[in-house]
Amino acid sequence: MLNRGQAAVALSLPTLPANRGLSLISGIRARHVAVLVSLLAFPWFATPFFTFQIGAQSLALGLIALSLTFLGGYGGMVSLAQMTVAGIAGYGVAIFGAAASADTAISLGWPWWLGVLVAIAIATACAAFIGWLSVRTEGIYTIMITLAVGVAFYYLCLQNYSVFNGFQGFQRVHAPSVLGVNLRDPLPFYYLALFWSLAGYFFVKYLLRAPFGIALQGIRDNPRRMNSLGFNVTAHRVAAYAVAGVIAAVGGVLLVWYNGLIGPGSVGTSWLINILIIAVLGGMRHPIGPFLGAVVFVLLQTFAIDLIDRERFNLVIGGVFLVIVLFSPDGLLGWWAGIKSKVSTPRGGVR
Amino acid sequence: MNKGWKWFWSVVIGAPILVFVAWALWDNERLFLVTFLNGLTLASLYFIVAAGFTLVFGLMRNVNLAHGSLYLLGGYLGFFTAQATGSWLLALAAGFLGAALVGLIMQVSIFRFMQGEDLRQTLVTIGLSIVIADILMWIIGAQVHQMDAPAWLSGPLRDLPVIRAYSKYRLMLLPIGIAIGVALWFFLNRTRVGMMIRAGVDDRGMLSASGVNVNVLFAVTFAIGAGLAGFGGVIGAVELSMVPGEDVRLLLASLIVVIIGGMGSVVGAALGATILGLAETYGLAYAPTYSVVFTFVILALVLAFRPRGFLGRPA
Numbered sequence: 215m216l217n218r219g220q221a222a223v224a225l226s227l228p229t230l231p232a233n234r235g236l237s238l239i240s241g242i243r244a245r246h247v248a249v250l251v252s253l254l255a256f257p258w259f260a261t262p263f264f265t266f267q268i269g270a271q272s273l274a275l276g277l278i279a280l281s282l283t284f285l286g287g288y289g290g291m292v293s294l295a296q297m298t299v300a301g302i303a304g305y306g307v308a309i310f311g312a313a314a315s316a317d318t319a320i321s322l323g324w325p326w327w328l329g330v331l332v333a334i335a336i337a338t339a340c341a342a343f344i345g346w347l348s349v350r351t352e353g354i355y356t357i358m359i360t361l362a363v364g365v366a367f368y369y370l371c372l373q374n375y376s377v378f379n380g381f382q383g384f385q386r387v388h389a390p391s392v393l394g395v396n397l398r399d400p401l402p403f404y405y406l407a408l409f410w411s412l413a414g415y416f417f418v419k420y421l422l423r424a425p426f427g428i429a430l431q432g433i434r435d436n437p438r439r440m441n442s443l444g445f446n447v448t449a450h451r452v453a454a455y456a457v458a459g460v461i462a463a464v465g466g467v468l469l470v471w472y473n474g475l476i477g478p479g480s481v482g483t484s485w486l487i488n489i490l491i492i493a494v495l496g497g498m499r500h501p502i503g504p505f506l507g508a509v510v511f512v513l514l515q516t517f518a519i520d521l522i523d524r525e526r527f528n529l530v531i532g533g534v535f536l537v538i539v540l541f542s543p544d545g546l547l548g549w550w551a552g553i554k555s556k557v558s559t560p561r562g563g564v565r
Numbered sequence: 566m567n568k569g570w571k572w573f574w575s576v577v578i579g580a581p582i583l584v585f586v587a588w589a590l591w592d593n594e595r596l597f598l599v600t601f602l603n604g605l606t607l608a609s610l611y612f613i614v615a616a617g618f619t620l621v622f623g624l625m626r627n628v629n630l631a632h633g634s635l636y637l638l639g640g641y642l643g644f645f646t647a648q649a650t651g652s653w654l655l656a657l658a659a660g661f662l663g664a665a666l667v668g669l670i671m672q673v674s675i676f677r678f679m680q681g682e683d684l685r686q687t688l689v690t691i692g693l694s695i696v697i698a699d700i701l702m703w704i705i706g707a708q709v710h711q712m713d714a715p716a717w718l719s720g721p722l723r724d725l726p727v728i729r730a731y732s733k734y735r736l737m738l739l740p741i742g743i744a745i746g747v748a749l750w751f752f753l754n755r756t757r758v759g760m761m762i763r764a765g766v767d768d769r770g771m772l773s774a775s776g777v778n779v780n781v782l783f784a785v786t787f788a789i790g791a792g793l794a795g796f797g798g799v800i801g802a803v804e805l806s807m808v809p810g811e812d813v814r815l816l817l818a819s820l821i822v823v824i825i826g827g828m829g830s831v832v833g834a835a836l837g838a839t840i841l842g843l844a845e846t847y848g849l850a851y852a853p854t855y856s857v858v859f860t861f862v863i864l865a866l867v868l869a870f871r872p873r874g875f876l877g878r879p880a
Binding site for chain 2: 292347348350351355357358359361362363365366369370373374375376483484487490494526528529531532533535536539540543
């Protein structure tokens with residue numbers, strides 16, 4: 215009931231465009247500035263290890279998870295194939311461009327910018343196709359179908375040697391040097407990842423208040439009503455998959471440059487599910503959630519070795535995920551909101 | 566779809582298949598028939614595993630993504646039981662009961678408290694599948710385990726026409742699958758509990774209102790569904806091998822089977838398993854690098870024209 219009310223309020227928002235620019239500026243709080251400044255200053259205080267392994271990896275994974283948050287949290291479609299879309303973009307970068315990975319005869323050796331653009335375009339088209347397949351069914355069917363698509367792509371990469379180079383995949387897929395700046399170095403790569411993450415974040419923020427985003431949230435809450443209001447539900451959903459596909463594809467390009475390689479293991483089931491874990495861990499109610507989740511995930515992944523056996527990372531992350539899903543369905547953001555409301559109403563009465 | 570379109574599509578889809586069958590029979594009839602038998606027997610295993618999956622979904626709307634983990638758990642339990650007692654039948658019982666018990670615990674301790682929250686239940690099953698898979702790997706290790714077929718089923722069956730010899734155990738999968746299917750049909754259509762389950766699939770609220778203890782029914786169904794996965798695990802432990810990763814493979818197979826056949830329909834699971842089993846084995850035999858693509862094309866075609874699968878009904 216609450217959701218419908220929210221949608222109705224939200225629906226009336228875009229009719230007041232004059233206020234929007236103003237509210238964007240007046241909406242900036244001290245904490246936003248503080249977060250942005252600390253993100254920008256982070257690599258100047260942190261070691262290159264932290265900048266690259268923790269910072270850049272979290273941003274790349276967060277960007278891919280952001281696409282899932284957009285689809286799942288605002289479109290109501292939880293897709294497990296977002297890592298597949300990112301992987302298609304990664305494979306595209308390796309296959310079309312990447313003169314550095316001369317160890318296979320498959321790479322075409324196009325200029326890097328052309329390869330990246332084509333890879334993102336192909337990944338977006340694939341995302342739209344996956345969306346077109348899965349929007350024909352609803353709710354939890356979506357999870358199953360996207361999981362089936364994702365695992366099928368994994369097996370295709372594993373078994374096909376003529377295009378995907380089978381089990382080996384592609385090694386030495388490195389970021390290029392642009393204008394004398396080697397994007398492989400931790401500092402430039404961090405800023406590259408930060409730029410695209412911020413771009414993705416604000417793009418999603420903007421889109422959610424644009425007519426398209428409002429309609430999408432309306433469709434999430436009540437597709438039948440939106441349909442009778444004259445909105446094309448299927449078209450909006452497929453478009454949402456395509457938009458999420460662009461975000462995931464950019465994240466995929468960043469991730470393949472970060473890892474320096476791509477293979478079936480990068481798009482296997484565990485990674486399909488890891489993206490879901492990151493998104494759910496952070497919380498799907500706000501676009502900052504996936505980045506939060508990614509930081510926690512990467513920290514756990516990096517330092518779980520010190521706590522327990524390296525081999526048992528899956529147990530730790532699976533356990534954390536279970537605890538979050540069982541006790542805080544809105545993820546860390548939900549936790550944060552809970553603490554905040556408790557602090558602001560100390561006697562714990564009315565919210 | 567009107568009659569003309571039906572004709573059109575059956576020709577478009579059927580004609581290439583007929584041409585392929587004719588060519589393959591003419592080219593190498595032994596390979597074709599052996600592949601056919603391989604496909605049917607694989608389908609039988611897929612059916613046993615997917616039937617449990619679809620049963621649970623049909624009644625509870627719970628997409629149990631830990632189903633593959635239960636399969637692997639059953640397989641390991643069967644393997645160690647067979648090692649200790651030397652009896653294949655005991656191994657089957659251990660696989661079924663062990664997986665059923667784990668399923669029962671899952672239903673009673675977790676899913677009971679989140680009824681109606683489909684998405685959250687699914688997320689929990691994902692978490693459980695990660696945890697179970699990792700615990701199994703911790704205890705048992707990542708090496709390949711393979712069970713021996715019982716003595717009376719080991720070795721090939723000789724002197725068959727055309728195909729000459731075929732594995733006895735593999736051939737036995739077919740009657741086992743059919744027996745499970747018939748038993749399940751009998752259970753669902755001729756027993757009181759089965760009647761309740763069917764009523765619950767149609768309308769959960771009404772069933773509960775007419776005085777049936779839905780919680781007990783859910784627990785029983787979940788246990789049977791999980792038990793079937795474990796049962797399939799013991800059967801698959803001989804034919805396929807048990808190694809971390811098999812759980813995902815069987816989960817994917819179950820997903821595709823029920824997407825093709827229709828969620829919640831046991832007959833649909835049989836149909837979907839037959840299609841998937843045949844498509845996979847023929848793909849592997851005739852075009853190894855692209856066998857996954859066939860499966861995927863079938864999945865896409867079914868979703869495009871029958872979004873709920875062949876025998877699925879609106880949720």
